[in-house]
Amino acid sequence: MLTRKQYDLLHFIHSRMQRDGVPPSFDEMKDALDLRSKSGIHRLITALEERGFIRRLPHRARALEIIRLPETLESSAGFEPRVLDGAPRGPAGTAGLETAAFELPVMGRIAAGTPIEAIQQVSRHIAVPGAMLASANRHYALEVKGDSMINAGINSGDIVVIQEQQSAQNGDIVVALIEGEEATLKTFRRRGSTIALEAANPAYETRLYQDHQVRVQGKLVGLIRTY
Known part of the structure; x- marks a missing residue:
């Protein structure tokens, strides 16, 4: 794609x-x-x-x-994830919602390494504990590709649960869209008008961008690993 x-x-x-x-x-x-x-x-x-x-x-x-040409033009122009609205819902007064499981669409892969595009089509669905969706924000899931966040406990093949938001605090692990084209999973740091996207693996260098080059797409709120 x-x-x-x-x-x-x-x-x-x-x-x-x-x-x-x-x-x-x-x-x-x-x-x-x-x-x-x-x-x-x-x-x-x-x-x-x-x-x-x-x-x-x-x-x-x-x-x-x-070497080759694509058969068709993909309609995608950057990464705009489809999301699940809101937190888990139930009848008023219902107890134990935090222990319920809810399905999120897995929207493809996100790079934890060199930035790559995140595929917009739903590849599958995954059950997510309600406690991960405790805010009123919208959420989506992505499969991690790469090992640049391994020292933060995020391995290639893990599923990350992302809370959709457009801002971040220093130290947040975010989905960042670079120049409207490529998405990556990194630690966010703002340094004046510069944004640093930091890896959690010494084999990868910190990438620096001007403020206008980076758009936050969401913050990591959960991780699911299959053994």
């Missing part, structure tokens, strides 16, 4: 190669996609390469090769 920006870039590269026989420059790609800097193009190129759509050829200028 490609985000809208990834698809637009792949389509642009393909069209230019069909016309000119060579890929466009990074500056041309940046202008075509109306991005502020070439760093966004680098991220999109890396994502397309990881998904097997293009290949970078070493020791050559503009060295891109298209």
Whole structure:
């Protein structure tokens, strides 16, 4: 599955190669996609390469090769999770709701490593203890891919329960949307106008972004692990 920006870039590269026989420059790609800097193009190129759509050829200028094209354009343009409204509900005065189980849709995978897109389609449902949904906020679940949060007790393959919200406190583990394109699970730290997304694994560096580049999508409130 490609985000809208990834698809637009792949389509642009393909069209230019069909016309000119060579890929466009990074500056041309940046202008075509109306991005502020070439760093966004680098991220999109890396994502397309990881998904097997293009290949970078070493020791050559503009060295891109298209391996395959998607059959259809995915309608997704970034990560907007579908969610379950509210906390567990029951008749007034009902006791023991915190011990009940409620089903949440698992909305695909979220990266705990290099940021990747989070798939928007429901892959399955999972039973979640009512105590995890104790607030009036909406909730959704994601499967973790990667090991960058392993020292926070979050392993690849775990299911994280996310409370939907658009703000975070320093130290919160959040789903962060980067430049409207890629979602990742990291510890949130604000440093003035800069936002740091910290891993919980020394093998991964802290990533720094300007405030306008990051949008909080929700906060981690629970974790489910299957043995």
